[in-house]
Structure formats: structure tokens, C-alpha cells
Amino acid sequence: DVKVTQSSRYLVKRTGEKVFLECVQDMDHENMFWYRQDPGLGLRLIYFSYDVKMKEKGDIPEGYSVSREKKERFSLILESASTNQTSMYLCASSYGTSGSGWFTDTQYFGPGTRLTVL
């Protein structure tokens, strides 16, 4: 079974803090993704990575950065947390079949981290 784990299920931080969300997958997937999920807005892509040290912006990258130093690990960084970043953060991974595109394979999601910024 594919397993995607996220470092915390719940996190409470203060405005202005630097926040690290960690994600690890155990299936040697090429692609990894970070989404945020908000009620009534669905899932929105923040950043994704298709290889170690490679990253691409998604639809809402402002206020976030990412790091992928190892294939199995993808980190989301909030440089200076703000209250509007209170949300559920979901990590996902997928195989990187050559030529199929980054988004045309099954994505396997972690359980999510619910972040509250006070």
C-alpha cells in the first residue's frame, strides 16, 4: 500500500512564526504536491515537485515555499505565518510515468495537517 505521511495532524502557530510542514512518501514516487483545503473552496494547489530539488508553483504559491532535498520528502514552508493561512494542508504523491504529465496519474494523499495561525 502506498503510504503518505504528514508530520503533524494538528498544529497551532502564532502570526509571524516560520512553519514547516513535512511530508514523506514510501513508494518512490517522482511527483509530490502540496494543497490547501478550505470549506467551500475545494483543493487548491500550492506547489508541486517532479524531481529532487525541482519545484513548480501551483495556483496559490504566495506566502509559501517548498523544499525537496530527498525524493521521498517534500516540505512546505510558511516563511511568516498569517491568519489567512489557517487551513487544512494536504500532501500528495504520484508516479512520474514519462510523457503522461504531472497531473494525469493517481494522486495518493496524506491525512492532512490542520494548521491554525493565531
Add this chain to the structure above:
Amino acid sequence: QQQVKQSPQSLIVQKGGISIINCAYENTAFDYFPWYQQFPGKGPALLIAIRPDVSEKKEGRFTISFNKSAKQFSLHIMDSQPGDSATYFCAASYHDKIIFGKGTRLHILP
């Protein structure tokens, strides 16, 4: 051009009934249409997906109907069960883009 409109927002169906969730897209470049199921406290999981070269795909009680000319696709859950109560997301994607619908909260009455 990049929206995926999902309806309804919430749905209540009697046990044994048919649940139908609809999605519409605008960008004809989309070529992969997955449906994800999410239970409370869990991440979404792929339920079923379709590519535009077929008009229907069935897996057990779950069927995707795809209408390329209308740019619409729908999820049908036959013989709906209380265990199907969850939030369902449609999505549309192509090589370097994915857009999710806003989700439908489905409740199956026992």
C-alpha cells in the same frame, strides 16, 4: 476557462437510491477526469477516473458518465449505502494543470 463547477454542494439520498454528482469544465485541453472520495479526518482517495476517449466507465457501483461535447461529467453511485457518506471531489487535469471542484457532501440515510 480554468474552473470546474461541481454540483450540488450537498446531497441526501436514501439507502439503496442513486446518488448523482455533476461537474462541468470549460477548458477543452483537459484530458483526465478523476473523482476523489474523502472521509472525515482522512485525505482524499481516488475513486474512479476517466479519459475523454470513452463516454462511460463503471467500477462496481460507481459509474462516470462523460459528455465531451457538453464538457460535463458526472458520478453515479448505484445502490447507495451509508458507508458511501463522504465528500466527493471531481477534478479535471492535463499535463501541467489540475483543477478540483469545490466538493459535494453526500449523506446516505440508513
